[in-house]
Amino acid sequence: MKPRLNILHLHSHDTGRYVQPYGHAVSTPRLQAFAEQGVLFRQAFCAAPTCSPSRAALLTGQSPHVCGMHGLSNPPWSYRLKDVGHLLPHTLKSAGYHAVLGGVQHVTPKEEIGTQGFDEILNHDDMGEDVADLHERAAAFVHRAAQAEERKPWFMTVGFDQTHRDNCQGEPESGGGFSKPDPYDVAALDSRYTLPPAIYPDRPEIRQDMASYREGVRRLDARMGHVIAAVDAAGVADETLIIVTTDHGIAWPGMKCNLTDHGLGVMLMMRGPEGFTGGRVVDAMVTHRDLYPTIMDLAGIAGPDWMEGRSLLPLVRGECERLHDEIYGEQGWHEVAEAARAVRTERFKYIRRLDPVGPKSANCDEGPTKKLVAAWGGFDRGLGDELFFDLYLDPQETCNRINDARYADEIHRLRGKLDDWMKRTNDPFLDGVAVPPPGPGKG
Template structure:
């Protein structure tokens, strides 16, 4: 087979809360994609925060290596944009196109990413979209459809036109959606919150069920867009020469999920569809990291893996010739809206998390997106809630929900020592700046006060 086309379909803040992972979320097209393709049950990001996660996937490096330690629209950037997957593929004969959102470059620097085509003239700018909605009277949840739904659906015709073109070269298409990123609009009428359960560990009450219904509405929008892409591939015959993968950056934007190193924050969907797939219709339980996708796509395209890449190709898992490609995954947070440095190692059975800041007596509320679930917790003690311990150890066989910290349990001290040593070794090998103390923000970067209440533009740290 000649070099295949590659389509990277990605969302904000979706985690694994879609139908193929057992949740009652109306995503039939993603369910069909999983049934026709390969579903990865244990894929994890390299960072449960937006830009660092995407940068890891698209450079094959951990955020502290690539330089993307915080949010691109707040002043963080890659050290070297020539390492971006789009740039690498473009240098090696691919047509590279972007539709919708990207979060690896500030909005005025997207030309540096390596895309040879942009399917929309204007990049997605969350601040601009929010300002436009407020000018139309937006006050929270009143607008039907919402800015994200409108934006994602509006991108689909350009994607379909691109796919129907005659292409002289293989193409790499990045199609980014924001529907499942807050702010959510009202739920669709047929998604009744009375019959939904909010995601664990969120308390079950009318507010949190409404929150989940609104998320489900946005997930349906994502699914509709995915369906249009997959139908177009089939109608044009491109499905016989195209490698498609669907994933997201991190967990859903609920407390204890996004921006946290629990599995609810670092666990992500990964579905792969490709021609003549020997593992079609199967679920893979092997550990996979987002940093593994860059070398995977290099192998699929018949290209050498650059020496900066940290990941391992998952082609053996896709071919069914291996049962695992790694023994552990690592994930990290340095900055999101506020500074909250932490690292983790996760094996099949255990998770070890360490925090690296002494100012950790309270929950860092700016790193929790606003919404009904956060508001409920704010009314009931989140303002005074203590932060997680500096070290946490979970036995995922007996405690998959990560509720019982065994870091001081006498029976787990050998595990604690081993995982702590492995985490420190990884940090040393990858030159993690946290080993040298607090990591300063780049000059001009904007972050929130740790003791603020929300990720607000009006609450910058001085």
């Protein structure tokens, strides 16, 4: 019988890998310290680069089109899980866990949070959303659980709004801020020594936008760090698995809602028993779908048969060099339809789109960089039905090699891999369908 294991799932909005432990000039001292205590996965990917599908995949262990989350769960789109009972809290509760929700969830509408299987919700005052003192409420729960007479194992998921773009800073509809529950003055930030992400030109407006992102991350780091410190102070670090991740890439053009690594790549750091220690870095590809079976493995629970991922434990223990020869990603509906599928190996990526025109401007969050990219003609270009990238020679995924005869064999192989995966998972994309939202939607 395995000892009790608490599970703390800390997650953010739209952070990608743009934090200090991944080498970026974005100060996150608490997350850096956490990474140096645990295990960091440098090649971690979400299942879909948009909010509800990504979160649903992590919490069900299934691809978005399999669990039914083809787009956003909130109105007016209102996509629904096929089986809410597949959510991780239900499985853990059946094994004796106390399940706690704090902050952002975004896999059901607010009025349906009660179906998700949580025993306790930290913020009834703003259900399913971040609140300014969320980190303090989560820390208080950790201390309370550690002092309880009956110490049941617990699972707590804590979702922060940072670093989602918002309109609480700067002009209305500007999207210039990245910290909805904790606003700041974007214009007062010093951007002189800031470098934009590599796919953008070094211009003053984009430097200012990146300086604002860095400020949002600084606040995220403080809030996540506060909860992690509570685990240590409560004396339960040795019996608690802490997962730190985000839903998908940052909310910039060509990133969020895109199947490039900029959209699919996520931070993933874990600390806890059975090898998740020592400041180690893992270069093998892993996905959010691997977290469900990992938790089952660590908690000593028989995993449900719907799980698509694989436990990370053999990788962390050094029993294998890789878990996956290839991984899969998908995009369906954000603001409008932009259905696409991707298969990625260590070196190559193949993407198939239903609509060759894109990326869609409506699927990119409003912000200063978006305004510039739109003015330069960066949206609604002819991307093509198929894209193929050599990620070793073209890590920014800017040169489509789909018609390059030198890659013909690899393109053929990955086309087949993607076809097989879609058939195996009954993907509606096979029929050329972007599943429309049950709500009115905007497409």
